[in-house]
Amino acid sequence: MSNTETTFHPLETYKIPTLPPSAYYIPSFLSPSESTELLSQISTHPWTTLTHRRLQPHPAPLTPSGHLLTSKPLPKFLESIASRLLSLKFSDETGIFTTSPHGKPNHVLINEYPPSTGIPSHEDGAAYFPVVCTVSLSSHIVLEVTPKNGGGGYRIFQEPESLLVTTEEVYREHLHGIEAVEVDGDLSEGTVANWGSLSDEVKRRILEGGGEVRREGVRISLTYRDVIKVKDAGRLFGRR
Ligand SMILES: O=C(O)CCC(=O)C(=O)O
Numbered sequence: 001m002s003n004t005e006t007t008f009h010p011l012e013t014y015k016i017p018t019l020p021p022s023a024y025y026i027p028s029f030l031s032p033s034e035s036t037e038l039l040s041q042i043s044t045h046p047w048t049t050l051t052h053r054r055l056q057p058h059p060a061p062l063t064p065s066g067h068l069l070t071s072k073p074l075p076k077f078l079e080s081i082a083s084r085l086l087s088l089k090f091s092d093e094t095g096i097f098t099t100s101p102h103g104k105p106n107h108v109l110i111n112e113y114p115p116s117t118g119i120p121s122h123e124d125g126a127a128y129f130p131v132v133c134t135v136s137l138s139s140h141i142v143l144e145v146t147p148k149n150g151g152g153g154y155r156i157f158q159e160p161e162s163l164l165v166t167t168e169e170v171y172r173e174h175l176h177g178i179e180a181v182e183v184d185g186d187l188s189e190g191t192v193a194n195w196g197s198l199s200d201e202v203k204r205r206i207l208e209g210g211g212e213v214r215r216e217g218v219r220i221s222l223t224y225r226d227v228i229k230v231k232d233a234g235r236l237f238g239r240r
């Protein structure tokens, strides 16, 4: 990827202020040309088709018990984002994956959402180290985050080319989902937790739409995670 010059502020700078610990939102994590290049790479890989969505698990799907049965590395086209994630640092020089079992993401789930599709509210569970890094491409989407034990939720507006990192309490104690709508509504400074980080252009569109904004098109997300249990299937069957 061309944009190797990108430097970021310490992660604390990107903390979403009104959320419990901890979620970080970085607008323009990718450049438009990086996004275009990624989309074209993604289109060359086979999709798994679900009822309303398609997805690509790299390097392999997890087993029902949450194991990754290969120690193959991530495919090349997903590596530059992985290194960029590793380059993000808190003020004390630790990073997002410093204490994760493999010290870096070993799994990427690519999800595709045509307008009016979403993902039901769920939690990502114990298969992963509790950190998810989500890169959004092509269209905005609104992530609905709700506490497991009831109470009011939060909305995170994810712009194209942005990164959202969810960890700690937001990961462990909350469910997340995306509504199956063509137009996201009830968007305002009061309802969108990361309002302060949105571009002027996006805020203007929301305000002009009276709090509603139509999804631009198909949104693709890449979720980088560290799967805790990795077993090499080759080794299980005695190959070395
Ligand atoms: O696409 C997203 O932003 C969320 C995807 C998700 O929640 C998941 O794959 O577990």
Ligand SMILES: [Fe+2]
Pocket: 122, 123, 124, 176
């Ligand atoms: Fe999820």
